[in-house]
Amino acid sequence: MTDLWHGALVDCRIWHARKGDVDRQFRYRASYLALPVDDFEDGRLPIRPDRRGLWSVRPRDYGHRDGASMVTFIREQLAPVALAHCEVTVVTMPRSPLYGFNPVSFWLARDHKGLRAVLAEVSNTFGERHFYLCHHPDNRPISRSDRITGRKLFHVSPFLPREGHYVFRFDAGPDRFGAWVDWIGEGGEVKLQTSMSGPARPLTRPALTRAKWRHAFQAQKVIALIHWQALKLVLRGVRVISKPEQLAQRGSEATGGAGHDV
Structure with missing residues (x-):
């Protein structure tokens, strides 16, 4: 059994579906790492902080980019909701050689009762980021059928306004990872659906080596696909929305319920 908190490779299928003015879908694959932050920063995993190679992970790419450790950052985010x-x-x-871009990273927080919170660290192509802390108001465990809602406060796509709200859903394994995020417009209709999910396998040195060689330049591939899809939307006449000034609020909570799967 692969536990994400012991370190894992996740072979993700990423899916986006736009609805309304233009109905369009696209899919691609990417390999993600599940890194227990304490073990990672202490150098106890096959991939280590700031180690150069085909793949690398730099702690300064995460959080507030202020030089604080990843452990310090996430503890500070969880402390106000009593989950530190x-x-x-x-x-x-x-990161790939010479380049790194993370549309979203998910910080998964659990205790002996289960998954308690997920911090979604969302980045745009303008170098900005926002942190959505997803949890229940009473901090009860998050099940794979729970839907958690929060206001959209961050500009990501030049084809979507900064309004409405997100609906988050998570599956933290074992043996898999999944995150689903829907964007609901001000009219209450689902305008964009996204998912990132796939099987998880142990983070061993041989498995890591194979994944690195197989997906050596995946960060470049992802940013190229983002721009390619943007060009297709422009050619179909979708209006480009100018980027607004980022809000001073860099973090927000998503705690609302939106029903459950039956």
Whole structure:
């Protein structure tokens, strides 16, 4: 059994579906790492902080980019909601040679009762980021059928306004990882659906080596696909929205319920 909090490779299928003015879908694959943050920063995993190679993970790419450790950052985010005691693993895409871009990283916090919170660290192509802390108001465990809602406060796509709200859903394994995020417009209709999910396998040195060679330049591939899809939307006449000034609020909570699967 592969536990994400012991370190894992996740072979993700990423899916986006736009609805309304233009109905469009696209899919691609990428390999993500699930890194227990304490073990990672202490150098106890096959991939180590700031180690150069086909893949690398730089702690300064995460959090507030202020030089604080990843452990310090996530404890500070969880402390206001009384979850700083949780063990945390971050699901993230590693840097490729000479380049790194993470559309989203998920910090998963659990204790002996289960998954308690997920911090979604969302980045845009303008070098900005926002942190959505997803949890229940009473901090009860998050099940794979729970839907958690929060206001959209960050500009990501030049084809979507900064309004409406997100609906988050998570599956933290074992043996898999999944995150689903829907964007609901001000009219209450689902305008964009996204998912990132796939099987998880142990983070061993041989498995890591194979994955690195197989997906050596995946960060470049992802940013190229983002721009390619943007060009297709422009050619179909979708209006480009100018980027607004980023809000001073860099973090927010998503705690609302939106029903459950039956």
